[in-house]
Amino acid sequence: MAKAYSNKINKIRSFALGLIFFGVIIMYGGIFFRDNPIIMLIFISLGMLSILFSMVVYFWIGMLSTKAVVVTCPNCDKPTKVLGRVDMCMHCREPLTLDPDLDGKEFNEDYNKKKKQTSGSTES
Template identity: 45%
Template sequence: MFFKSSKINEFRLWGLFFTLFGMGLMILGTAGIVFWGGQAGKIFAGIFMVIGMIAMLLSVGVYFWAGMMSTSAVILVCPECNRHTKILGKTDRCMYCKTKLTLDPNQATDLGEPTTEHM
């Protein structure tokens, strides 16, 4: 994982990024009308409006995809913060405390077995 958050939150972050990027491009496009005016400004604004709209539609797709994955995610209780969290795949992070979680016993680091310490 690139960021230290749950996979669902990472997808939502990418959706937010595409939303802000698309809105920024649309605002930048309207600046062409202000600075150049006339036909050149309208063409500049039109190009950036279309690219910004594509980025906005991409964000809608990412949010839809994250929502569909969220409906089929496994819900479990985090052992650290005792809150219900969703996990995608075999390993993921808690949505709240960022603890690494796994459903595969072979990848678990602490299996809850008692340890014997000798002094």
């Protein structure tokens, strides 16, 4: 089965949303330990930490989203934000690139990773 790609901004937002749900479930798990207030406090504290971390992730992706390049998707003609050299359209999942060297190549998220520089130059 092929790997399902999606837009980077949407992936990070989905992760933050998952943290909120995880935190709420952990906090509800503390209800089962009403008789032991220490364990209940631990569960509620872990849930709150998860929700607070989600807030940090949402703030970070919001700041990152303001710096993203807005392009018009050639497939659906809707504006979408592109992070990195390659990304997917937020609406129709069309592969998009800002690098002319990658036009026509098959979509691969590895194009966004920085390659290790080989030290082939000689020092004087």
